[in-house]
Amino acid sequence: MASGENPTLYRRMGGYDVIAGVIDDFLGRFRSDPKFARFGMGRSLDSIQRARQLIVDQMCALAGGPCLYAGRDMKTSHAGLAITEAEWRANMEYAAAALDKFGIGAREKEEFLEIFRKYKNDIVEKP
Numbered sequence: 001m002a003s004g005e006n007p008t009l010y011r012r013m014g015g016y017d018v019i020a021g022v023i024d025d026f027l028g029r030f031r032s033d034p035k036f037a038r039f040g041m042g043r044s045l046d047s048i049q050r051a052r053q054l055i056v057d058q059m060c061a062l063a064g065g066p067c068l069y070a071g072r073d074m075k076t077s078h079a080g081l082a083i084t085e086a087e088w089r090a091n092m093e094y095a096a097a098a099l100d101k102f103g104i105g106a107r108e109k110e111e112f113l114e115i116f117r118k119y120k121n122d123i124v125e126k127p
């Protein structure tokens with residue numbers, strides 16, 4: 001159950017709106033960093049919004065919320081993007097900053113970042 005003595009990360013973070021807000025803030029940091037411009041080039045607004053929604057769905061589902069992730073696996077969806085270690089580090093910093101902005105507690109912040117970390121080897125291709 002989502003309530004009781006062991007509430008899910010989803011509940012402890014504050015539910016869907018908070019998770020969606022964290023992801024939007026996180027993606028906003030990406031978009032305003034020129035180092036990440038190559039990832040937004042040539043993509044329609046709809047494609048960008050679709051990817052945003054899939055990330056929200058994925059994090060909502062993995063945090064124990066009532067969402068379904070219907071996207072591709074992380075290796076398939078990032079293969080060929082040549083994502084580097086440095087880009088990964090910036091990605092983690094942006095995620096941490098977004099979580100801080102929403103006042104997410106230390107335990108929840110760590111659990112959220114740990115979900116991201118588990119995908120690192122599927123996402124990063126270059127040293």
Ligand code: HEM
Pocket residue numbers: 039047051054055058070071072073077078081083087088091115116119123
């Ligand atoms: C340096 C870090 C990252 C970069 C540069 C990046 C970049 C991208 C790009 C460009 C796409 C669109 C691919 C396409 O439309 O073909 C994408 C899709 C996606 N990314 Fe990332 N990503 C990063 C990290 C992450 C992380 C940490 C997560 C969450 C665990 C994530 C979740 C997703 C999801 C769910 C999609 C959509 C998958 C689908 O279309 O089925 N990404 N990413």
